[in-house]
Amino acid sequence: GNSVTQMEGPVTLSEEAFLTINCTYTATGYPSLFWYVQYPGEGLQLLLKATKADDKGSNKGFEATYRKETTSFHLEKGSVQVSDSAVYFCALTYSGGYNKLIFGAGTRLAVHP
Amino acid sequence: DVKVTQSSRYLVKRTGEKVFLECVQDMDHENMFWYRQDPGLGLRLIYFSYDVKMKEKGDIPEGYSVSREKKERFSLILESASTNQTSMYLCASYSNSGANVLTFGAGSRLTVL
Numbered sequence: 001g002n003s004v005t006q007m008e009g010p011v012t013l014s015e016e017a018f019l020t021i022n023c024t025y026t027a028t029g030y031p032s033l034f035w036y037v038q039y040p041g042e043g044l045q046l047l048l049k050a051t052k053a054d055d056k057g058s059n060k061g062f063e064a065t066y067r068k069e070t071t072s073f074h075l076e077k078g079s080v081q082v083s084d085s086a087v088y089f090c091a092l093t094y095s096g097g098y099n100k101l102i103f104g105a106g107t108r109l110a111v112h113p
Numbered sequence: 114d115v116k117v118t119q120s121s122r123y124l125v126k127r128t129g130e131k132v133f134l135e136c137v138q139d140m141d142h143e144n145m146f147w148y149r150q151d152p153g154l155g156l157r158l159i160y161f162s163y164d165v166k167m168k169e170k171g172d173i174p175e176g177y178s179v180s181r182e183k184k185e186r187f188s189l190i191l192e193s194a195s196t197n198q199t200s201m202y203l204c205a206s207y208s209n210s211g212a213n214v215l216t217f218g219a220g221s222r223l224t225v226l
Contacts (some may be wrong), residue, residue: 004155043117043203043217044156089155101215103155 002027006090006104013080013111021075021107023064023090031092033057033066033073038087038106047075047088080111116140117218119204125224132191134221136204142216143209145187146171147179150201150220159202162187194225 007022025031032051036044048057053068062077073090090104120135138145144163148156148171158171160179168179176198180188187206191198204218 041219043205043219045217046214101158103157105153105155 002031002092002094002102004090004092004102004104006088006107009087009106009108011107011109013109015082015111015113016079017111019075019077019080019084019109021088021090021109023073023075023104025071025073025090025092027071027092027094029094030068031094033064034091034093034101035062035064035073035075036089036091036103038089040086044089080109082111082113085109085111117204117206117216119202119218119221121221122219123222123224125226126194127226128195130194130225132194132223132225134189134191134202134204134223136187136189136206136218137185138187138204138206138216139185140206140208140216141184142206143184144207145181146205146215147177147187147189148203148205149173150203156203159189191223194223196225199223199225 003026005024034049035047037047038044048059050057050066053066056065064073064075087106087108089106091101093101117138126132146161147159150156157173159177160171162168162181165184178190202221205215207215
C-alpha cells in the first residue's frame with residue numbers, strides 16, 4: 001500500500017548546522033508530496049510541497065526535491081536556527097485530495113545555541 | 114488568517130464517559146477533518162466531512178462518531194471513552210477554492226483514566 005517513511009528522531013543540531021531529514025515513500029501513480037511542521041503547542045503548518053517529479057518546494061530556507069527515481073523527498077536547510085526546533089512530518093496524497101493524505105511518523109528536531 | 118479553533122486544549126476523562134471534542138473554523142471551509150496523533154505513528158485520519166451533515170470514515174473510525182450540523186463546526190464524539198483513546202486530537206479544514214491549504218487547529222490532548 002501507500003506509505004511514508006521518515007528517519008527516526010530526535011535530531012539534535014547546533015545552531016547554523018546543516019539539516020537533512022530523510023523521507024521516502026511508496027505509492028502507486030504520481031503522488032503530491034508535502035512537508036508539515038509542528039511547533040511546540042501548535043497544530044501542523046504546511047512548510048512546502050511538490051506536485052510532480054523534479055519539482056523543488058522551498059520556504060523559510062527549507063528545500064525538498066521530488067525524486068521519483070529514488071522515491072524520496074528529503075528536507076534540507078543550510079543553516080538551522082533555534083527557532084526551527086519542531087516536529088517535521090512528511091506526507092503524501094495520491095488522489096489530490098486531503099482525505100487521502102498519508103503522514104510519516106514525524107521527526108523531532110532540537111537546535112541548540 | 115484562517116483560524117481553526119479547538120475549544121478544549123487538555124481534557125481528562127474516565128473510562129466509559131462520553132466525550133465531545135469541538136472544532137470551529139471561521140473561513141467558510143467546506144471540508145473538515147479529525148485526526149489523532151500518536152508518537153511514532155504520525156497522524157491518522159478518523160473521520161472527515163465535505164459538507165454539512167455529510168461524513169465519511171477515515172482510516173481508524175472505530176470507537177468514534179462525528180457531527181456536522183453547521184458548516185463551521187465539526188464535533189468528534191467518543192461514545193464510551195477507553196484508555197486506548199488517550200491521544201492528541203487534531204482538527205483541520207480546507208476550502209475547495211482559493212489556496213486549498215489544509216489548516217490545523219492547535220490540538221486537544223485527551224487523557225482517559
